[in-house]
Amino acid sequence: MESILNPWPWYISGPLIALVMALLLYFGKTFGMSSNLRTMCSIAGAGKFADFFKFDWKKQVWNLIVVLGAIIGGFIAVTFLSNDSLTTLNPTTITELQNMGFKTPGATLVPTEMYxxxxxxxxxxxxxxxxxxxxxxxxxxxxxxxxxxxxxxxxxxxxxxxxxxxxxxxxxxxxxxxxxxxxxx
CATH class of the missing domain: 1.10.287 (Helix Hairpins)
Known part of the structure; x- marks a missing residue:
């Protein structure tokens, strides 16, 4: 069970990303998160205020599923696939971060001083x-x-x-x- 909780190795995640990209290219789609903000603003009526938001957003609704998938995937990853392993940092990096004021660099996934x-x-x-x-x-x-x-x-x-x-x-x-x-x- 422990191996399931460890991060996926590059030889699993890399080919999965390549497969997704191949499928998107095959279907003539592109991947990107920032385009979803434009789509959501257009849905909300921002086209009344700026020409940038005047486009056929209905053709981009499929990309909103990417956002939903990122939210659901993040929840699954944190809830079911995470473990308590510490972040391994180079000793020089730890010293530099401590000199900047970070109390326990590497003790959590992201530093509490920033997040x-x-x-x-x-x-x-x-x-x-x-x-x-x-x-x-x-x-x-x-x-x-x-x-x-x-x-x-x-x-x-x-x-x-x-x-x-x-x-x-x-x-x-x-x-x-x-x-x-x-x-x-």
Whole structure:
């Protein structure tokens, strides 16, 4: 029973992702989470206020099932497929995180200093959430899709704009991790 609770190895999950991508390409569909926000806004009537939301959203309803599947899959993963194993971090990473103020790096899946309900009462955290959300929204719109859409669908269909976007995502992540995050904490 213990082996079921461990994360799926790459040789199981990787081919499953490839199978899903092959099926989507075969049926002429693309995968991405950010397009669902546009669909939901269009359903809610945002087309009355912005031309960006004026499109035939009924052709994209199938993609809302992806959102529902992510929610249900997340629930199943947390409730039935999770275990109490700790995150294995490099000792240097642990030291760097402790120097930034993280008390127990690796003790939980995500650090409580960044992902707890208490953080929402902090003005600094609220500013970071709002600015971060705006930057992610702008970046997603500017890049024509989100990380999952470009990195999974775009790269698997050999799209040059997706390669450029993914390179940009990695550069942005490196800048955030090495230069901005240490200034915040």
């Amino acid at each position: 707890s309900a208490d953080i929402l009462v902090s003005p600094k955290a609220m500013i970071l959430l709002i600015v971060g959300g705006l930057l992610v929204g702008f970046g997603t719109r500017y890049a024509g899709g989100c990380t999952s859409g470009h990195a999974i669908t775009g790269l698997s269909s050999l799209q040059k704009p997706s390669l450029i976007a993914v390179i940009g995502f990695f550069i942005g992540g490196l800048i955030m991790t090495n230069f901005i995050l240490p200034l915040i904490f």
